Amino acid sequence: MVEGQQYEDPGRPKVEAESVDFWYGPTQALFDVSMSVPARRVTALIGPSGCGKSTFLRTLNRMNDVIEGTRLAGRILIDGEDVYRAGTNVVALRKRVGMVFQKSNPFPKTIFENVAYGPRIHGTRNRAELIEIVEQSLIRAALWEEVKDRLDASAMGLSGGQQQRLCIARALAVDPEIILMDEPASALDPRSTARIEDLIDQLRVDYTIIIVTHNMQQAARVSDFTAFFFEGRLIEFGPTKQLFTTPTVKQTEDYITGRFG
């Protein structure tokens, strides 16, 4: 969180959830979640394990569609458009809403091919253009200096932290507007974690970032807004500073002070 920053009205929310219920087969994982995520801000999702943070995150780029037997009620709006409306182009949606996973998952390809994968999928064929995109994405992901001399080496040879930044570069390469991160640093050592947090801090200017984290300090450090989930419900949502200093709900207070979860 940026000390003393003013939360002026950021205009139309980038992402809006309206009474979202979500089911995995017969079990309901989200209950009546409504939330407005402001544009070009970092929003953290916190809450105890199994409370539905990842589930909620995946509703935003429809990655839950891949799981058999899932169902959603309510609406998810991005720039005011319902992404679950019949006829929505999921490919275009996922191009706008990038995702970074908990466990870094580079493809078993070269560093270059990892970053170029997205643009290629979306139709960029021109080699010079690809090279430019790869370089820019790696620079933005703060990885360029470390890998510029070995773009043709396998991505599997990078360290865990580098792999995660590569995954961020890969997501940036398709030029998304929103980036979803599901515990992006939970498998990393403190130094790599710090680098990822620095990176998020740089990216907040251009992207709307939603990050799931189990680490209270991390949420406090990187986010402008925080949402606290509990048992599939959104309990409290507000500016991070306010939520951490003067939570209005008892459960939030118990959680952030470490009394459960």
Add this chain to the structure above:
Amino acid sequence: MARSGSAGSFGPTGRLPGEIGRAGFPSLWKMFAIGGSTWKDKAAAVLLRAVASTSILIVLLIFLFLGKEAAPLAAGPGIKSLLAERWVPVSFQQVRFGLLPLVTGSLLVTLLATLFTIPFGICAAVYVAELAKPWERELLKPFIEILAGIPSVVIGFFGLVVLAPLVKDLFGLSSGLTALTGALLLALMAIPTVISISEDAIRSVPESYKSASLALGASRLQTLWKVTVPAALSGIIAAIMLGMGRVIGETMAVLMVTGNAAVVTASPLASVRTMTATIAAEMGEVPFGSDHYRALFWVGIVLLVATFGLNMVAQRVLKKHQER
């Protein structure tokens, strides 16, 4: 009778290089490193070594035996006679032992069969592994395994009765016994193996690769061809190599449907004769110790070396791919 016995024991040689590859020298090295403290451990270790060494010994003996039977040809018509362009082992005028038509015959049939096997095997494996509904998979898998287990003679009958007439009518030929017919049959035999092994490889690709691709906006098909299949490639190559091993070593089916004309040709619609079929067909009747007999052993050596080479290339390719 003893001679037809030797013909029978020839069949499996086509497979042996594969076993050499698996029980190769590194494992030989490891074998001798087995240590034991108690008397019983030592006895068990010795026994294990003996059993394991036997397979290597057998391979070496086969090489030795082939060489011993083949070598005396040098004293008769000479090794150079193997380079002649025709294979006429029995003749009132002049016998010829040119291996070329047999080698090209094997090559043609094998290449054609591989050409059919690769796309079909991979596509089917991709379908079974990734696209089929669970009940479809339940239905297909046992069926594929049964297909892999059908004896080649039975498949040969199928080729003779169904496939050969089909090829004949389709291309307006006078005979349906062609390289193409043989290749189709061999593909039929290799495909189930390729499917099973490739499918395992494809299914073992981590879910996280697929998620990453989908999250970037790739469709399911793009994810399949650009991420899943490349990630499973080493397994798929292994599957293809195993399939090719079966194709090269296969004897009965090609003997039945390729027409057995020892001519040098590149036409799929011509009759050809493969190395394996030649050995199987002629070994039973050849006079022991004759030039013809020796020449047949040369065919065996060429076959063995070819499969050996294939195996080495396969290992090389696999290793290279795994290093990436």
